[in-house]
Amino acid sequence: MTDQAAVEKLKGKFSSSVLEVKEYRGEVTLTVRAEDILAICAFCKNDLGFNMLADLCGVDLLAMGGAGPRFQVVYNIYNMKAKQRLRLKAPVAEADPRIDSVCSVWGAANWPERECWDLMGISFNNHPDLRRILMTDDWVGHPLRKDYPLQGPDRESYQGREV
Structure with a gap:
């Protein structure tokens, strides 16, 4: 199956959920509704053969200035048989930053989530098992957010080294 065929099948099955399709340098990215991510991922695995979740990450668009x-x-998935990649992006609101887990589709999603x-x-x-994986249990905040203090919570800002 080609990238275009996979996109057409996704658009056919989830026409109201596919918000945008972009291709750049041979890589296809679909922006989809967050509410439908679990169904879309299950379809990608079971019907389109994307049997591997290669990566999952969050992106903070605070500095982008968009509305x-x-x-x-962002989900980077791979069809090992067809040697085909696909990227799915799901927008998540700041007011309630949550989305369904895809651990039931790909067990490998556990730690990246x-x-x-x-x-x-x-x-x-x-x-x-949604709990901290890198920061200590008593850590305050989420350090990769663009509005997180550079020196960490409750710390004075860096003044430079005294020689």
Whole structure:
């Protein structure tokens, strides 16, 4: 199956959920509604053969100045048989940064979802073990957010080294 065929099948099945399709340098990215991410990912795996979640990460668009949602969750998936990649992006609102977990589709989503929650503050509904993975349990905030203090919580700002 070609990239275009996969996109057409996704658009046919989830016509109201596919918000945008972009191709750049041979890579296809679909922006989809966050509410439908679990169904879309299950379709990609079961019907389109994307049997591997290669990566999952969060993106903070605060500095982009757009009017859209502040966050995105990005899924890089791979069809090992066809040697085909596909990128899915799901916008997530700042007011309630949450999206459904895809651990039931790809077990490999467990730790990347935990990392995304720990560092970006995006919560994953129905995640089997959503807790900090990199920061200590008593850490305040999510350090990869663009509005997070550079020196960390409750610290004086860096003044330079005294020689």
